[in-house]
Amino acid sequence: MTEHRAGGDGRHPRRRGQGELEIAVLSALGEAPEPVTAAWVQDRLGGELAYTTVITILTRLHAKGAVARQRVGRSFQWTPVADEAGLAALRMRRVLDGEEDRHAVLTSFVTALPPGDEQLLRDLLAQAGEEEGD
Template sequence: MSRRRLGQLEAEVLAVLAGAGGFLSPQEICDRLDGEPAYTTINTILFRLLDKQMVERTKHGRAYTYRLTADESGLAAERMFGHLRLAHDPSAVLSQFVHGLSPHEEAALRALLEDPGGET
């Protein structure tokens, strides 16, 4: 089994919570992730996300359940901005990104670039 970097696993936990639309237990999150991550690892990630105020938790019986409080699209965009800011050649990074888009994603990007305010 290959190990994921903590940042990647954190992003996967956020994606699971974003798709849930409600509260999930750490075990439910583990069950929805590939690769059978350790329950304790998921708990650690949830504590860090709680500290960053990206999730909230509520008591459910003797355990806690968690829900996403941050905007997933904003979080993803901020990660992308971070990578661009750190790149020696941001244009090359953007070029690689665009070339990796699916036809559907490319069409969505073109529509946004042609009408950034969505006023069509």
């Protein structure tokens, strides 16, 4: 007896990581014209993810502050709060918040940046300082 595997070519389909799924869900939400249901997100992703997987990803994104939800009837409607870059920033912030010595972590981070990224960070900090002064 031979084992039938998904994909039809005898190989298992590539399993996507949580980060990839979160980005796919955020991208789908970003295309939504208004708050949408998990079923809408599932359909937008081609129906390849189980409904429960979509709910799990949306719930994790909500816990991270990347999406907002509002109850409508017995379910939720979802809207994006962050895009892909915002999600990465939330992850970075969570790591930083989990460290005791923020100064040491930020120092190590900044000193390890390549020159172009370091200058970009300096420019962004200067711009943020100017906006605070307004």
